[in-house]
Amino acid sequence: MTQQDFSTVLANVNGVRLTTSSAHFNLAGDGLPLLVVENALGSAAIVIQGAHLVSFIPTGGQDLLWLSPNAIFEPTKAVRGGIPLCMPWFGGHPDGLPSHGFARSTDWTLQSARNLADGRTEIVMSLQDTEQTRSLWPHAFKFEFTILVGTVLELSMNTQNLSDTSVPYTYAFHTYFAVSDYTQVAVSGLADLNYIDTIGVERRLVQEGDVVFTGSTDRVYLDVPEVQTIIDGTRTIRISSCAQSAVVWNPGEHAKNIADIGGDAYQHFVCVERGDVFDNALTLAAGASHTATMTLSA
Numbered sequence: 001m002t003q004q005d006f007s008t009v010l011a012n013v014n015g016v017r018l019t020t021s022s023a024h025f026n027l028a029g030d031g032l033p034l035l036v037v038e039n040a041l042g043s044a045a046i047v048i049q050g051a052h053l054v055s056f057i058p059t060g061g062q063d064l065l066w067l068s069p070n071a072i073f074e075p076t077k078a079v080r081g082g083i084p085l086c087m088p089w090f091g092g093h094p095d096g097l098p099s100h101g102f103a104r105s106t107d108w109t110l111q112s113a114r115n116l117a118d119g120r121t122e123i124v125m126s127l128q129d130t131e132q133t134r135s136l137w138p139h140a141f142k143f144e145f146t147i148l149v150g151t152v153l154e155l156s157m158n159t160q161n162l163s164d165t166s167v168p169y170t171y172a173f174h175t176y177f178a179v180s181d182y183t184q185v186a187v188s189g190l191a192d193l194n195y196i197d198t199i200g201v202e203r204r205l206v207q208e209g210d211v212v213f214t215g216s217t218d219r220v221y222l223d224v225p226e227v228q229t230i231i232d233g234t235r236t237i238r239i240s241s242c243a244q245s246a247v248v249w250n251p252g253e254h255a256k257n258i259a260d261i262g263g264d265a266y267q268h269f270v271c272v273e274r275g276d277v278f279d280n281a282l283t284l285a286a287g288a289s290h291t292a293t294m295t296l297s298a
Helices: 131-136 252-257
Strands: 009-013 016-023 032-038 042-047 052-058 109-115 121-128 141-149 153-161 167-169 171-173 176-178 186-188 194-197 203-206 217-221 227-232 235-241 245-250 269-276 282-284 289-297
Touching: 032 121, 042 141, 052 153, 153 167, 153 171, 171 289, 227 269, 235 269, 269 289, 282 289
Parallel strands: none
Antiparallel strands: 009 016, 016 032, 032 042, 042 052, 109 121, 121 141, 141 153, 153 289, 167 282, 171 269, 176 269, 186 227, 194 203, 194 217, 217 245, 227 235, 235 289, 245 269
């Protein structure tokens, strides 16, 4: 995907050059509003629903993020690709509530936008509890998501528990990275770590060497180091985060049965998701906050 894929109308927020669009990538839906951020260092596209990054292109480089050619842009439906925000819970819910929480399918508010002296652009988006969110997660909260667009992409998610009780909390930056061929890439930075293989009967294993993909893969790595890298031929993508978990996922040929992936599109992404999940799940005390960061560069 390139910047030219977005039909845009110029807009200006506090001197920041933004473009806005109603994205019609799939005829099944009426599109969703998005923001395109452009500066001399790079560009990014953010769907307002879910504060969902679907593109990040360093100037002169390639898009780090993969967006499904069959992605559906419909209200309340999570977009396939980019960086969905899975929170305030990750994965399935024991009570049958929506998988991966509600943040990725709820409209966020553009809180601020500004250009920094070093040429980067800072976008801040927020989401606060409503009657609808409290029907799913009965807690007062504020999510504040800061996006810094430059030669690298810097993300910071601050979660505030505004209720008077402690709150269980898991989250992940569910990042889809664009690669040439998933069977030809390797993920380093996870060797010798314990992981949970969630395909079929759940197993706990130890990673030997780099992670490679030979088919359907779904692994939760625990207590991971700060940095992982995706090695894709001569290109290397660096992922740096303070989060304690890393989820490595590609559905393999099962993707042909996933409507918004389909065909052979799965061959061109790998997910390396940073967050705090499974054994690394968090509990936020009453009035407490938690900040998660992630930086992506090529």
